[in-house]
Amino acid sequence: MAGRRSKLTAVAVALLAAAATPAAAETPGDDPVSRGEYVMRAGGCVSCHTPRDDDAELLAGGRALETPFGTFYGPNITPDPEHGLGDWTLDDFIAAMTEGRAPDGRHYYPVFPYTSYTQMKRQDLEDLWAYLQSLEPVSKPNRSHELYWFVRWRTPLMGWKWLNFEPGPFEPDPERSDTWNRGAYLVNALSHCAECHTPRNLTGGLDRSLWLAGAADGPEGETAPNITPDRETGIGRWSERHLTRYLEFGMTPGGDFAGGLMGEFVDESSSHLTNDDRQAIAHYILSLDPIEHRVE
Amino acid sequence: MKNKSSMKIHFRNGCLALVLGSALAFPAASADPEAIVDYRQGVMSSLGGNTAASAAILMDGVDFRENLEKHARILAEFTRDIPALFPEGTDVGDHDAREAVWTDRETFENRAADTQEAAEAFYAVVRDGGSEQEIVAAFRDMGQSCRACHDDFRR
Numbered sequence: 001m002a003g004r005r006s007k008l009t010a011v012a013v014a015l016l017a018a019a020a021t022p023a024a025a026e027t028p029g030d031d032p033v034s035r036g037e038y039v040m041r042a043g044g045c046v047s048c049h050t051p052r053d054d055d056a057e058l059l060a061g062g063r064a065l066e067t068p069f070g071t072f073y074g075p076n077i078t079p080d081p082e083h084g085l086g087d088w089t090l091d092d093f094i095a096a097m098t099e100g101r102a103p104d105g106r107h108y109y110p111v112f113p114y115t116s117y118t119q120m121k122r123q124d125l126e127d128l129w130a131y132l133q134s135l136e137p138v139s140k141p142n143r144s145h146e147l148y149w150f151v152r153w154r155t156p157l158m159g160w161k162w163l164n165f166e167p168g169p170f171e172p173d174p175e176r177s178d179t180w181n182r183g184a185y186l187v188n189a190l191s192h193c194a195e196c197h198t199p200r201n202l203t204g205g206l207d208r209s210l211w212l213a214g215a216a217d218g219p220e221g222e223t224a225p226n227i228t229p230d231r232e233t234g235i236g237r238w239s240e241r242h243l244t245r246y247l248e249f250g251m252t253p254g255g256d257f258a259g260g261l262m263g264e265f266v267d268e269s270s271s272h273l274t275n276d277d278r279q280a281i282a283h284y285i286l287s288l289d290p291i292e293h294r295v296e
Numbered sequence: 297m298k299n300k301s302s303m304k305i306h307f308r309n310g311c312l313a314l315v316l317g318s319a320l321a322f323p324a325a326s327a328d329p330e331a332i333v334d335y336r337q338g339v340m341s342s343l344g345g346n347t348a349a350s351a352a353i354l355m356d357g358v359d360f361r362e363n364l365e366k367h368a369r370i371l372a373e374f375t376r377d378i379p380a381l382f383p384e385g386t387d388v389g390d391h392d393a394r395e396a397v398w399t400d401r402e403t404f405e406n407r408a409a410d411t412q413e414a415a416e417a418f419y420a421v422v423r424d425g426g427s428e429q430e431i432v433a434a435f436r437d438m439g440q441s442c443r444a445c446h447d448d449f450r451r
Contacts, residue, residue, distance in 0.1 A: 223451065245355070249436075250443050254341075255348030257439060259446025266443070 028274075036131025039124045041272040042190040043117070047264050048074040060084075060138035065111060066220050069204065070147030072111045080137035093129050094122075099167060100157075107157035109145075110164070110204060111219075116192035119170035124190070164205030179276075183284025186277060187212075191269065193285075196224040196261065212288065214295035222260050223295055230290035243282035244275065330389045336381035337391065339374050346370045347439070350418075354435055364431075365422050371438070372419035378408040392451045400448075407445040414438040 028038040040046075040059075049059045056062070061076035061083075078084040085093065092103040100107055100114035108114060170189050172181040187193045198206045199215040213234070214226030226234040235243065242253040247270035250258040258266055270278060327335075346367040352358045353367075382397050382404070397404050418434040420426075426434070 241356075245351075249439060251347070251351060251439055252344075253348060255344035255346065255351065257442040257446050259443060259448070259450045263443050263447045 032127045032130035033134045036127035039128040040131055041269050044191055044265060044269045046268040049077050057138045060140045061142055067111060068217055069151045072145045073143040075142045076140050077132055078135045078138040079133050080139050083141050090129050094125050097125055107154055113192040113195045115165055116189055116195060118167045119189035163203060179280045179283050183280035186281050187284055197227050210293055213291040213293035216295050220261060226293050226295055227285055228288050228291040229286050230292050233292050233294040234290060236290055240282040240286055244278045247278040329386045332386045333389050333391050343374055354432055368419040368422040371415040375412040375415040379405045394449050394451055397449050404449055411441040411445055414441040
């Protein structure tokens with residue numbers, strides 16, 4: 001009886017996983033384009049580069065992201081030569097992702113999370129580039145950001161970078177397991193969890209003393225909860241199983257469901273990952289030092 | 297005289313009953329909006345609890361399979377009330393509902409109806425002895441409808 005129950009459960013879990021995740025990006029695959037699609041999903045690109053309208057074209061830009069500095073609009077990153085990345089080279093792309101620098105030398109606003117993407121592996125960047133280049137070009141003009149006067153001038157961003165940006169690739173910790181290091185890479189580089197879940201200082205840089213401890217004024221005016229394993233103010237009562245399931249299905253241990261930006265992250269990103277990657281994320285996050293930080 | 301006196305007594309008792317009846321009915325009809333918020337949070341917690349319990353049975357195989365129908369029935373019954381749990385004037389106190397619940401009522405009610413339909417479908421497939429695959433699929437659909445509503449209507 002117990003054996004039959006285990007089999008039924010295994011079937012149920014497999015079915016649930018299959019039902020919740022589109023097959024196209026479930027496994028990284030062997031060719032650069034399908035690997036790049038997986039990187040795109042893990043990197044959460046859809047949430048900033050695709051509006052939430054049902055008829056919006058994938059990655060063609062126009063998504064509004066409200067921040068304390070004004071409203072940013074995600075650009076078109078399809079290979080359209082006029083409005084997208086059609087005229088870019090791989091080196092241009094890598095400089096944008098890892099240095100926050102446009103092909104014409106302008107500095108990007110940190111709402112584009114190059115502060116996290118700087119840690120991406122070269123292979124992942126090349127695969128992501130291959131995927132983006134494989135998309136149908138969409139001739140959709142970009143929309144100008146609507147920012148407060150004090151952040152419209154980009155030159156001070158050089159100083160901002162000096163204060164707040166640490167370029168360089170992810171360095172695995174040889175003392176830790178492969179699962180832990182994979183989770184650290186996914187959390188800190190690709191999925192850039194800290195960009196929403198860490199409070200920012202006055203200059204808009206991440207407050208490293210409260211890494212992943214929650215932010216009251218997250219993007220789109222949402223509160224991003226404390227995801228360190230603090231039992232009172234974070235997710236210290238969650239198990240790896242809870243967190244893995246949450247990333248797949250959007251359901252908390254209490255049966256509540258994610259909505260807003262996190263619900264979108266589950267839909268567009270974490271539900272597309274392999275279960276091993278979701279487990280790695282859960283394993284890493286729950287290994288962090290708990291930080292007591294109540295976010296209201 | 298007797299009849300007149302008796303009529304007076306009946307009239308007085310009738311008035312008393314009416315007053316008492318009104319007094320008893322009154323709190324429910326025009327409760328403090330914060331009390332309505334308390335009630336809906338209780339119902340929502342119940343929905344969450346029964347969803348979590350169903351997930352533990354379906355996905356982790358805990359030994360309470362015989363309770364799944366009860367959990368599914370409660371989900372079906374309480375999701376029927378969702379729009380009524382958010383009447384005008386209850387955007388008060390400490391709650392997680394977005395303003396859109398009241399300003400975009402039509403969309404909100406449509407999403408709530410989707411959830412109710414999904415919960416009914418989940419209950420039906422459990423009650424009627426559907427296959428494991430059908431039950432899990434229905435549970436997943438219900439979860440997605442919850443998330444779709446939370447996307448726009450809950451902070």
